[in-house]
Amino acid sequence: MTRAGEGANQPGKFGRNRNGGPGAVLRPAAGGLANVAVREPGRFFALCLDTFRAMFQRPLQWREFIQQAWFIVSVTVVPTALVAIPFGAILSLQVGGLIRQLGAQSYTGATAVTAIVREASPIVTALLIAGAAGSAICADLGSRKIREEIDAMEVLGINPLHRLVVPRMLACAFVGLFLNGLVSVVGIVGGYVFNVMVQGGTPGAYLASFNAMAQLPDLYQAEIKAFVFGITAGLVAAYKGLNAAGGPKGVGDAVNQTVVITFMLLFVENFLISALYFQFVPQKGM
Amino acid sequence: MGVEIRVEGLTKRFGRQVIWEDVSLTLPAGEISVLLGPSGTGKSVFLKTLIGLLRPERGHVWVGDQDVPRLSESKLYETRKLFGVLFQDGALFGSMNLFDNIAFPLREHTKKKEGEIKRIVMEKMELVGLVGAEGKLPGEISGGMRKRAGLARALVLDPEIILCDEPDSGLDPVRTSYLNQLIVDLNAQIGATILIVTHDINTARTVPDNIGLLFRRQLVMCGPREMLLSSEEPVVRQFLNARRVGPIGMSEEKDVSELEAEAKMGHDPGRLPPIPPQLLPSNGRVRPTQSPPGAWLRANGVTPPAGSFIDELGRNWLEEWPRYVATMSVGAGAPTRPGPVTQPGPGKTPPPPGGVRA
Numbered sequence: 001m002t003r004a005g006e007g008a009n010q011p012g013k014f015g016r017n018r019n020g021g022p023g024a025v026l027r028p029a030a031g032g033l034a035n036v037a038v039r040e041p042g043r044f045f046a047l048c049l050d051t052f053r054a055m056f057q058r059p060l061q062w063r064e065f066i067q068q069a070w071f072i073v074s075v076t077v078v079p080t081a082l083v084a085i086p087f088g089a090i091l092s093l094q095v096g097g098l099i100r101q102l103g104a105q106s107y108t109g110a111t112a113v114t115a116i117v118r119e120a121s122p123i124v125t126a127l128l129i130a131g132a133a134g135s136a137i138c139a140d141l142g143s144r145k146i147r148e149e150i151d152a153m154e155v156l157g158i159n160p161l162h163r164l165v166v167p168r169m170l171a172c173a174f175v176g177l178f179l180n181g182l183v184s185v186v187g188i189v190g191g192y193v194f195n196v197m198v199q200g201g202t203p204g205a206y207l208a209s210f211n212a213m214a215q216l217p218d219l220y221q222a223e224i225k226a227f228v229f230g231i232t233a234g235l236v237a238a239y240k241g242l243n244a245a246g247g248p249k250g251v252g253d254a255v256n257q258t259v260v261i262t263f264m265l266l267f268v269e270n271f272l273i274s275a276l277y278f279q280f281v282p283q284k285g286m
Numbered sequence: 287m288g289v290e291i292r293v294e295g296l297t298k299r300f301g302r303q304v305i306w307e308d309v310s311l312t313l314p315a316g317e318i319s320v321l322l323g324p325s326g327t328g329k330s331v332f333l334k335t336l337i338g339l340l341r342p343e344r345g346h347v348w349v350g351d352q353d354v355p356r357l358s359e360s361k362l363y364e365t366r367k368l369f370g371v372l373f374q375d376g377a378l379f380g381s382m383n384l385f386d387n388i389a390f391p392l393r394e395h396t397k398k399k400e401g402e403i404k405r406i407v408m409e410k411m412e413l414v415g416l417v418g419a420e421g422k423l424p425g426e427i428s429g430g431m432r433k434r435a436g437l438a439r440a441l442v443l444d445p446e447i448i449l450c451d452e453p454d455s456g457l458d459p460v461r462t463s464y465l466n467q468l469i470v471d472l473n474a475q476i477g478a479t480i481l482i483v484t485h486d487i488n489t490a491r492t493v494p495d496n497i498g499l500l501f502r503r504q505l506v507m508c509g510p511r512e513m514l515l516s517s518e519e520p521v522v523r524q525f526l527n528a529r530r531v532g533p534i535g536m537s538e539e540k541d542v543s544e545l546e547a548e549a550k551m552g553h554d555p556g557r558l559p560p561i562p563p564q565l566l567p568s569n570g571r572v573r574p575t576q577s578p579p580g581a582w583l584r585a586n587g588v589t590p591p592a593g594s595f596i597d598e599l600g601r602n603w604l605e606e607w608p609r610y611v612a613t614m615s616v617g618a619g620a621p622t623r624p625g626p627v628t629q630p631g632p633g634k635t636p637p638p639p640g641g642v643r644a
Contacts, residue, residue: 152377156391157367
């Protein structure tokens with residue numbers, strides 16, 4: 001069992017069987033390598049497991065969930081839309097030239113849809129969820145931690161994982177689903193507008209080739225990605241926030257680390273899910 | 287009423303740094319205890335270990351028949367409902383106003399109706415003198431008010447054990463003495479076991495039944511108030527009398543050479559100051575766990591320093607006590623007595639505070 005707030009300087013799970021266990025051997029090097037390679041991931045997974053267990057605890061904190069979901073929407077929607085437009089436009093620009101040279105203008109729509117739905121929208125969603133929602137959640141939990149609010153909550157007999165972390169994590173995932181849809185729509189519209197108005201493509205070609213390559217499972221896998229990204233961002237933010245130590249600077253560091261770690265994890269996950277998707281779901285032939 | 291806490295052989299380390307080791311003490315049920323120690327000796331860490339926020343490397347914390355460091359998560363949350371904890375800065379939830387903060391435990395743990403919650407919350411707010419500040423956010427009020435609100439929140443579930451982490455730091459002396467009175471009154475009223483972590487000497491000398499002193503990673507001494515106040519042990523004596531002469535230095539502790547130099551200079555630690563009478567509940571009752579003044583001294587054949595147990599009205603409580611108890615047993619049905627007569631305590635004769643009820 002770990003508890004929220006077992007920080008890097010507090011021997012938690014590992015401290016317990018330290019006498020004589022493998023921990024005793026590791027201890028000399030514990031400051032550096034072992035800490036990065038074993039302890040931190042270990043604690044992180046412990047927190048994940050505890051959070052998943054807390055997720056099935058009744059009652060679910062609906063109020064907190066809705067508040068958090070609304071908060072996340074409010075910090076992510078506008079930036080997401082604004083990032084999605086140039087994303088679609090850039091794709092049209094880059095691919096459009098090549099496609100014209102190959103004489104495959106009738107497939108401009110196909111490339112845009114495939115690229116945006118399959119890859120671009122989960123990535124943009126990941127960036128926004130990690131950068132805006134994750135950092136905000138981490139800052140919130142971190143400042144609560146250093147003000148001893150988390151401790152106070154535990155002492156009042158309330159599990160902060162159940163009360164605070166689960167609703168935030170679910171809100172992240174829930175909003176991620178919709179953000180992904182938003183990016184897809186806005187990106188494709190952006191690509192269309194750019195292609196038709198700037199590059200002189202024909203609306204018919206763009207629309208007709210829409211589903212030449214893309215298929216419905218592309219959307220499903222994108223939504224699964226967005227959901228997984230949301231869960232990941234929420235968990236990393238919670239882990240870093242609940243382990244913030246050392247005053248306001250500690251919270252700043254935690255937020256910084258949250259964003260960096262979440263980015264890295266999300267790109268790895270994105271790659272893994274894409275790879276699995278291509279393995280298991282047959283692609284549409286042309 | 288009240289639950290005993292028994293600590294056995296408790297050791298806490300952060301990495302290789304030993305915070306304290308082999309601490310064993312008992313907080314008797316229903317009594318007020320004070321844990322003292324110079325800054326940085328891990329008093330707050332001790333408190334957090336008691337409630338299972340930190341896990342000790344070795345040892346047991348028995349609360350009733352539960353061993354806190356070894357409880358499962360659900361049992362731990364259950365056991366914690368016995369506790370009311372006042373954190374150093376109050377640890378209020380920054381996003382809620384004071385009313386919601388104090389109502390929070392009730393809303394989470396009980397199925398009480400909103401009307402009843404309001405009644406209980408207002409009662410506790412009146413107890414700590416915060417009526418009128420219900421709608422304020424914790425960021426908008428002073429540190430002293432935050433502390434009092436934190437205390438109200440700690441009391442709202444009628445805990446069996448109250449732990450206070452430096453209730454007097456950052457409070458002015460007048461408010462500190464009100465708070466001390468409040469703690470004594472609470473103990474008289476609900477009989478909770480109380481542990482106060484502090485380094486306020488006045489609090490330590492007048493409030494508790496028992497005193498413990500942490501120094502050099504150990505529990506130097508722990509026992510009845512009169513035992514420590516009459517102790518000749520250098521650390522205890524230095525700390526309880528706030529002297530420079532003694533083993534405690536500016537940085538954590540003095541080294542051996544410094545102590546030798548001090549001994550050569552012939553620093554005389556001086557006479558022990560008189561033991562003040564213990565603070566009594568403001569309604570004039572006797573706390574069930576309070577022992578008569580001088581009981582420990584008599585039992586152990588120790589002569590108190592001259593002038594002990596004399597309050598600022600010149601009454602000697604060694605003589606006054608039997609009379610006081612007698613009037614109490616006669617007037618047991620009528621607990622309210624005029625305030626000033628029943629408020630011994632060095633340097634404090636506050637009239638019965640308006641906000642504090644017993």
